[in-house]
Amino acid sequence: MNKIPQATAKRLPLYYRFLNNLNHQGKKRVSSKELSEAVKVDSATIRRDFSYFGALGKKGYGYNVEYLLGFFRKTLDQDELTDVALIGVGNLGTAFLHYNFLKNNNIQIKMAFDAAKEKVGTDIGGVPVYHIEDLEDKMTGIKVAILTIPASEADGITNRLVEQGITGILNFTPARITVPDHIRVHHIDLAVELQALVYFLKHYPLSKED
Amino acid sequence: MNKIPQATAKRLPLYYRFLNNLNHQGKKRVSSKELSEAVKVDSATIRRDFSYFGALGKKGYGYNVEYLLGFFRKTLDQDELTDVALIGVGNLGTAFLHYNFLKNNNIQIKMAFDAAKEKVGTDIGGVPVYHIEDLEDKMTGIKVAILTIPASEADGITNRLVEQGITGILNFTPARITVPDHIRVHHIDLAVELQALVYFLKHYPLSKED
DNA sequence: AATAAGTCGTGATATATTTCACAATATTAT
C-alpha cells in the first residue's frame, strides 16, 4: 500500500473516534485546530496525517465531518468485522471480556480460552470460554489474539498460536515473546508504562504533555 | 538532569526488569546481543541507550549484570517508593488492584476511590476503597493517579486531581483530558491499540515486529 | 464587489530516533 507513516497509522483510530463523537453531536464541519484541541495532537500534524490520504479538506473551511468519517470508515475497514480470541480469563482478561471492544467499532472478542476448569464453559460478557486444550479446534479462522495469561505461559501459548496461523498478537504479559517475522506483536506493558511515567515526573519536571 | 532521550527513558524499566531476571538466574555477565534477543530491541540501540549514562560495559566482555542492575536501581529510583491512587474501581480498576504493581518494583497503589456505595469501605488486594467525595481529604501527598472511570467523568475528576496537586496521570479512559502544562498525562487507550494492530495487519503485511 | 478572516496543503526545516560500521579493547584458546 501507500506509505502511511506508522506514527500516523497509530493516530487514525483516535481521529476516527473523535470524528464519530462530533458526528453524533450533529457537528457538520471541523477545523484541524478544533480537532487538535480535542485529541491533543498539533494541528499541523493532523493536517499532515490527513494529507497522506489526499486533499480531504477545503481551504478556508475545514473538513466536512460526515465526509471525513466516511473516508476513515473505509480506510480503517470499519465495515469488515475482525474476530479476536482472548487467552487467559483472569483479572485482566475478565475486564476485557466485560468491556468488549465491540461497543463502537469493528473488533469483537469472539471466544476466550483458559486452563482453569471452573472458568471453562462459562460465558462472560457474551463470550464463551473454552478450555485451552481446544484452542486448535475452536480457533480456526481467527487471526488476532489478546494474551492475558501469566508470563511463564506466554512462550508456550505463543508457539501454539503461531502454529495455528495467527497473524497478530496484543501481548499484555511482561514476557517479550518470540515470533516469526511475518507475525506482528504489540506489547502493552502496564507496569512499564507506570514506571516510565514516574521516571518522567522525577527527571523531566514541567515538560509538556505527551 | 542530562539529556536522556524520551525513547530511551521508556525502555529503561524494561531493561531493569530483564536484568533483574538475569540476576535471579545467577547470570554474571550479559552482552547487548543477548539482551537484544530477550527484550527485542536492536543491540546497537541498547548500547546507545546505556551510553547516555556513561561507559557501563567493558569492550570484548559485555556488561556485569549486578553492576548494571545496581546502576539502574539508583537511576530509576527503585529505592524510593512512589504512592499512587486509583480512581474508579470497576472492571479494569479492580484488575489493577488485584495485580498491584508492587510485586517487583517501587510503585504501589495506596488507595482507591469510587462513587458506588457498595464498593466504598471494601479492601481489594490490600488497598482500601474510599468514596470519591473524600478524595481531597484522603489523597494528600499522593502525586500520581490512575484513571479507570467512565470517559464522561474524566474531565471533572481530572480537575479535582489537578486542584489537589497531582503531577502525573495514567489515563485509561478514551477521553483526552486537558491539564495545565506542568502536569504529565500518559494515555493508554486499549481500544485504539487493538484497532491500530488490526490496521497494521491489513496494511503492512509481513513487516517486522514493533 | 471588495475586504477581512479563516483554514488547508505542503515545501522546507527542525528535531528525534535508529542503525551502520569500525577502532579499541578484553577474553579465550592454543
Add this chain to the structure above:
DNA sequence: ATAATATTGTGAAATATATCACGACTTATT
C-alpha cells in the same frame, strides 16, 4: 605469547517524525 574471537562505545549516516510558515483558496462581512 600469539592469534582468534567477542563485544563495547560512538561518529556518521539513515530514517522517522513533528513543526513552521506561507501561498492559495473559501467563506463571511460590509
